[in-house]
Amino acid sequence: MTDDRPNDAPPPRAQRRRSKRSATLDRQSNGDVEACAPMPARPMAAPREIAIFDREALLRQLELVYGRSYMFDDEVELGLPQPSLSSEEQLRLDKLRWLADDERGPLRPLLFGSQVMRDRLAQARLACPNFATVVDLIDRAVALSIVTGTALAIPPILLLGPPGIGKTHASKAIAAALGTAVQAISCATNSDCQQLVCGHPTSWRGARMGVVNEALLGADTAQPVLLLDEIDKFESHRDEQPYHVLLTVFEPQNSSAIMDDYLRVPFNLSQIIIVATANDADRLPQFIQDRLLMVEIAPPLGAELLSITCRVVTDAIAQTGGAVASPGEEVIARLARAHPRQIKRIVQLALGYAAGAGRCQLTVADVEAAERLAVGSGKREPIGFLQARG
Template sequence: MTITLARSHTIYSMKAVESAQERARALKSPELEAFYDNMLELGAERFVTTPSSTGALDPLYEDCPNFGEVLDDLTRYLGLSIAGGAGVNVMPVLLLGDPGVGKTHFGKRLAAVLGTEFEFISMNALSAGFVITGSSSTWKGAKCGKVAERLVRGKFANPVVLLDEVEKATGSTQSDPMSALYQLLEPETSRAFHDEFIDVDLDASQVFWVLTANSLDGIPPALLSRMAIYEIPTPTPDQAAGIARRVYVGLLRELKLQNMDEDLDDSVLDKLSEVSPREMRKALLDGLGYAVAAGRASLAPEDVRLKADPCKRKIGF
């Protein structure tokens, strides 16, 4: 049996927050002062979670079967953590693969099995730098970045933070998202992460970083050197069939359709293997509606009505 173990980790200095709050009062910034009030009320301690067994990752081998290489490495790192009684020491992970292979889904499932929180940040935006580091409190509409918000308002010091499409990151000279990553992806410098809005150092060294990209083009070599890179393949037909079965069974339980057959015919699986998991879920949900309306207890091929899109190529999980 696997349980989640948790220890306490200090995210910020309470004295530093009190000093910053005094500065906010002098600047007559009620929004910033309220944020510091919240930080003091929540306290500086957050949980760092570690599963008690490497078996915690076993469900991901079935749920994300095309992520075997990265899961093998994570299993070894988790084993080292359990043996030494320390936190999981993992380099930032870059998942490289075509759209639809399941990179974001993997990040969400990883957070779930680790017993921590998940934060999604799209890097395909002009304001990506501000989204990560926050904006100066002197600016109109200023607010903290997503990293600081997760660490301050969340319960965990080791959330899984997924940076999506990192190769498409853009920004201005005042807010270069890549410059923020140089600090955050290094264990030593991330211990004193400075959010522009909060103006208090935060310890982001426990964050589990997962980055996704469709290509290495546009990612600086110096940044790549800070990450473990994994090429994620499209699922094989057998893997896609397994994913479809799990999505289907999950829907039956979610909808409490106890009279429906839990097995899917091979002809149904063949049709579903052409679409992504998100499309699988919608296709199966619609198909169940057609089957129930027809008074059948099993899904037939004609129930799975995939919408043709001539501009869309086949994608995997």
Template sequence: MPETASIVMPSLVPLYPLREIVAFPFMIFPLFLNGDELADFEELLDREQYVALVRARGEALPGQLPPLCQVGTLCKVDQITRLPEGGGKVLLEGVVRVQVLEVSRAGRTLHARCEPIHEFVEKSLVSDALVQSLNALLKIALSYGRPLPDDVMKMIDLIDNPARLADLVALYVSLSLDEQQQLLETIDPLERLKKVYMHLTAEVQRLQVKGEVQAEVTKRVGKSQKEFLLREQMKQIQEELGEDDSRSAEMIDLRRKIDAAGMPVEVRRIADKELKRLERINPASPEYTVSRTYLDYLAGMPWRVATQDNNDINQAETVLDEDHYDLQKVKERILEYLAVRTLRERMKGPILCFVGPPGVGKTSLGKSIARALGRKFIRMSLGGMRDEAEIRGHRRTYIGALPGRIIQEIYRCGTNNPVFMLDEVDKIGLDFRGDPASALLEVLDPEQNNSFTDHYLDVPFDLSNVMFITTANLLDPVPSALKDRMEVLSLAGYTDEEKEKIAVRYLIPKEVEENGLAQTPPDFTAAAIYKIISDHTREAGVRNLQRNIASVCRKVAKELTQGKPHRETIAPETVDEFLGPRKFFNEVAAERDRVGVVTGLAWTETGGDIIFVEATRMTGKRELILTGSLGEVMKESARAALSFVRANCAEWGIDEQLFESSDIHIHVPAGAIPKDGPSAGITMVTAIVSLLSGRAARRDVAMTGEISLTGRVLAIGGLKEKVLAARRAGVRTVLAPARNRENLEDIPIDVQNELEFIFVEDVREALAAALQ
């Protein structure tokens, strides 16, 4: 090869742009050209023997020179060969690096004014070490199957010039065109050698990993081939015996699932026995499917699979506060459970029962508890369930038998300690198929459910790690035995202030998102929210409040899509426009005081409500007429009230002869709604005394309490719900039994400040406060 010092470069050198390769000094390579390009090279060979090859960075724009790199290689044209199919091959030999100073065009040919780049190599310990290391790396690469020609290896062993060695090795390392160009532009030979060494090191590492992977693949393939041969032999044996290979594989897979299930010893013994039985059953038999399904359930049950509880009480409290407003007693009970769980790893799961009117957050509270504990959540509705098999499952003797819902849900869940919510436990039915409530007795008993036996599985399963939560609107329909197994937590209705906070924190952001107003959310004023609460809803929970907020958001979205001005603020007048005239009125404040009409308080499954007890007298034969769809308990309260008034009529100046010649009619309006309960006795006494004495009853005084024949006022339940109903209706004074004075602490302070409470022990105290 010619030396750099012996090269005589003309002032202008023909330039050929490269796109697929990068040319290096001392590199011999072919260049394939089309007819026009070949003609230019033949003409060039007649006049000159050198050409500059420079990498093009992109395509040339019309009428412009192509974008070229600044450093290229001066190459000598050794040979030109024409090919039979057209075009030709030019054999080139790299000579020296050149710096491109200027490029010009003459016809189809580019010319460049170039300057050769002289390299100065000073031998040192570093350069010798790099050369030796590079030689060693190349041999390692060769040992991993890197194809290098023998003459190249011999040439590399003889080269001691770092510059030439770096250029030569760069040709045989897998580098991108950009990386090759960077090496070409690296003028310092020692620096270039370092870069090649780093690239070659990375290449050897890739080859090592590739070799390890190939070895592992070869090992596995060898194992697979061995298994294949064994399976082929087994298949041949089974064919001779008339058996099927797919069934054998199915049995092996089922055996593997049983081994991995972690069953208790007794259950594993039953599973092994059933599997042996399954192997002997003909697959065409119906028994085969029954047995196979049974084993699938046994192997799929989470016998030892459980999620890790989050024992961080502070984080759990934060999660509960994020999801629900107030409900302090329930949250406190959950935190107590977590505290005990932190101190004692093994404990029986509590059976909580949330009782309260619809819409107060019973079901959603179960989801929050699961999120706070870090457990999976299961919800199962019991409403309308009448078949005991829904709980305990069917025996396998029946066609299409399945486990009960308890086992099915835990099977799907995949863990043995979920939060399991049994919704609407007070709405379970009863018929000839059994009593589901009785079937729940074992499920919801912490002393028994560690060995719950489903009729289908017929083996005990431990439910003691499950946290069962039940919900109900009323406790009365729940059987006493079932009620005894649960810890009852009452969720009363919300006050207007609490509803306003719930709307701001939870309901409005949710409905704004649901109705596509997240980008332009309307601002609900506090007055607008209170107007929706007072004029358009009358409930203990917040479901109707949420529906009305959703209705407002939908109307805002409709106006927005119609191109109307955007409602940035929802004011009270906007509520009237969107929701129409008010639906509920202040029933007490709108009426005047009347004789024989008394305001009472009642508890319903939807929260508290006010009732009006009306009494009237007519000429008759001492009959007591009761109307208003009253239950037996209320009818008995009415008879007791009349007896008490007759026995003590002189105290209120009532002529006893009135009873002899009159019929008394007691009516409770809204007769289509059934009413019953023991807390209306004091209201009926007041109505009868008001009627017979001619003294009007104060309409803004509401009362609740049962009476005895001696006039004692007996305790009642649901005081908070009744007080909230009185406040909604505009009542100013509440009469309640003295024995319920302790329940006052359950009533919010702001409600206590708005109302006057009079606690009475005798009905005479109530009459003095209620009658004018």
């Protein structure tokens, strides 16, 4: 076929593209690498949410129960036959269906640092002055999240100190500052670690899904705070090794897919924030100590104790609806001599003494009378952190 184009006509568009590509290749062969330098790779955006359970595994479990695919709302609308199950298996099926029908699905948002978090942590630091070290540790993690644009990353923390110094209160204050839910579990009264983490199969009497997994499902984020209170007092069944079960939660490579033995569905616990409290670290196995960032909390003294006492008294006075005036410094100082766990009780009793005398303000005499009632009139060794001067 002849080309009827004039001699000075431009070549077709496709031919121009080929010519341009050929010129580029020629420049490459001549060492002109600047013209074809690769574009810098854009950094991958950090994921904003993760799946907290395996939805495909969930649907497989439903398919095994039904012997066919689960049809969600169509199960009722189409009048599809339902499996005949024992009461235990029916309860399990109800839980599987509830999870499958949850409109939120498996995805939950991660926590990202913000200035609001830092402001709330600053308030928590003032309210819990003897926990400044751990609050500052959390604050630095929040700051790092802000700078890097990545999700909040906090290692498992152990708050170590004597009873009554506010470890549980501080843990809940930190969770509130981060804007996430807190699941508090008393290890001292727990008798079934397997139930706590993994649940039990339906062959067990009273079987249910794991407590931690339920807490994760109930939270609004993939990063609730798991508070393991008095972890050094963990007692379980004779043949169970509770700390070995907990080990799976502390190890990220294992906690990302922990099988719930009740639902037979893997859960991702790798992003939960773990805060444990203990009075005696020596009671913990070494392999647990090695996986916890231990922060020793000293008993509050002096100004710290007065600050804590003021907070407790202020909260108690607020519950009176303004009927009682704030106490003076003498009353606060006298209350600070009591054990922190008993201050709230003493204040409540002292308010009764004041009301009985027709007064709307606490006195030192009210506090002393309330303390005798609270701790008994028998002679005891001093229980407070501040000692009365002779």
